[in-house]
Amino acid sequence: MTVASQVKTTLASLKSCQANLETFALSTQNQEAKNLFTDCAQQTQQIVQQVENRVQQLENEEPQYKGF
Secondary structure, eight states: OOHHHHHHHHHHHHHHHHHHHHHHHHHOOOHHHHHHHHHHHHHHHHHHHHHHHHHHHHHHHOGGGTTO
């Protein structure tokens, strides 16, 4: 497995985690838990953006990895 495919797999996992956190925030009635899940989802979104930037760098450096 190439580094590019590993980074893209990690990105997909991070997006899944973020979606789960947002779902948990919507489904709980406990305000403290809702705030915690929302905060974690926002932090995860920041990480997703950083990893997406890295994917762009990888694709620019190695065009053969585009779209994989």
